[in-house]
Amino acid sequence: MAAPAQLGLQNAASPIMEELIAFHDHALMIIFLISSLVLYIISLMLTTKLTHTSTMNAQEIEMIWTILPAMILIMIALPSLRILYMTDEFNKPYLTLKAIGHQWYWSYEYSDYEDLAFDSYIMPTYFLEPGEFRLLEVDNRTTLPMEADIRVLISSQDVLHSWAVPSLGVKTDAIPGRLNQAMVASMRPGLYYGQCSEICGSNHSFMPIVLEFIYFQDFEVWASYLYIV
Amino acid sequence: MLDTQKPPRKKWWTPPFDPRFPNQNQTRNCYQNFLDYQRCVKTMSRRGKNSEPCEYYFRVYTSLCPTSWVQHWNEQIKDGTFAGKI
Ligand SMILES: [Cu+2]
Numbered sequence: 001m002a003a004p005a006q007l008g009l010q011n012a013a014s015p016i017m018e019e020l021i022a023f024h025d026h027a028l029m030i031i032f033l034i035s036s037l038v039l040y041i042i043s044l045m046l047t048t049k050l051t052h053t054s055t056m057n058a059q060e061i062e063m064i065w066t067i068l069p070a071m072i073l074i075m076i077a078l079p080s081l082r083i084l085y086m087t088d089e090f091n092k093p094y095l096t097l098k099a100i101g102h103q104w105y106w107s108y109e110y111s112d113y114e115d116l117a118f119d120s121y122i123m124p125t126y127f128l129e130p131g132e133f134r135l136l137e138v139d140n141r142t143t144l145p146m147e148a149d150i151r152v153l154i155s156s157q158d159v160l161h162s163w164a165v166p167s168l169g170v171k172t173d174a175i176p177g178r179l180n181q182a183m184v185a186s187m188r189p190g191l192y193y194g195q196c197s198e199i200c201g202s203n204h205s206f207m208p209i210v211l212e213f214i215y216f217q218d219f220e221v222w223a224s225y226l227y228i229v
Numbered sequence: 230m231l232d233t234q235k236p237p238r239k240k241w242w243t244p245p246f247d248p249r250f251p252n253q254n255q256t257r258n259c260y261q262n263f264l265d266y267q268r269c270v271k272t273m274s275r276r277g278k279n280s281e282p283c284e285y286y287f288r289v290y291t292s293l294c295p296t297s298w299v300q301h302w303n304e305q306i307k308d309g310t311f312a313g314k315i
Contacts, residue, residue, distance in 0.1 A: 088252075088253065090246050090251070092245060092246065093243050093245075093246075094243065095243055096243045096244065096292045096293065098295055100295055100297075109295065109296060111291050111292045111293075111296070112240060112241045112242070112243050112292055113238045113239070113240055113241075114238045114239060114241075115238075116238060117296065151243065153255060153293060153295075155295055157297065172253075177256070178254060178256050179254070179255040179256045179258070179259055179293070179294075179295075180253055180254065180255070181253050181254075181255045182253070220240070221231070222231065223238065223240070224237035224238045224240070225231045225232055225235070225237060225238075226231055226232075227231075227232045227235065
């Protein structure tokens with residue numbers, strides 16, 4: 001969950017988000033080093049009285065400023081690829097959840113549990129209880145078991161949407177006529193908020209996602225006996 | 230609302246990893262299993278056998294395919310306009 005005036009990423013609830021935060025910090029550190037070096041050299045060049053306009057065939061410096069940036073790029077690319085393939089990694093899922101985007105709400109299908117399916121609409125501001133979040137709450141939360149691998153299949157019924165939950169490190173496009181797979185797991189119980197992340201029309205900002213991770217046994221009861229009335 | 234008066238829903242197994250579809254795009258996984266189910270049922274009925282072995286495909290495609298797709302395809306099969314070869 002994002003906090004007011006927060007600058008960094010949201011706290012991680014899954015191993016993959018832990019990795020993404022570490023990678024973000026790693027990349028940012030390199031960016032800071034390069035920027036300070038560049039700023040330092042700029043200030044040196046602007047303040048010096050010396051000029052040096054006739055350098056030719058400076059092979060050493062040419063070698064250094066070709067190879068060093070290449071090495072830096074590799075140092076960013078390799079961990080990036082590693083995480084890219086880790087997000088695609090697929091364990092034996094415990095549950096399959098289908099998240100289908102509509103203009104302008106999400107609908108969820110738990111087809112492992114016969115007919116369990118419902119729509120998840122935004123909670124209007126005047127319905128909110130104290131402590132609930134404006135533009136982030138929904139009427140029917142997507143309840144899931146914690147510490148389990150969940151396969152989420154994301155699709156759309158009309159236009160492009162994107163199903164995103166920052167603290168779990170997932171953001172997957174919902175494309176009409178296509179099923180996209182993402183793996184989701186939470187190490188902690190709790191509520192995780194997300195929003196549609198592909199501009200999809202006038203109510204794009206008003207189709208949030210709320211995942212409620214609960215204990216496995218409680219989830220079984222919830223899934224077995226939930227009836228939307 | 231939880232209604233414990235009614236009988237609990239049955240929990241089915243969820244489709245395992247299928248090495249034919251290792252990618253993020255699972256559209257074909259859903260469609261292929263739907264197709265395999267229809268073919269299986271057709272073959273079994275032609276041979277006059279019970280279609281119980283086809284249950285596997287049924288479970289996989291109901292878990293993977295959005296229900297609206299399945300409804301749409303079933304209507305097409307009924308109208309004889311389904312594009313797949315069954
Ligand atoms: Cu949307």
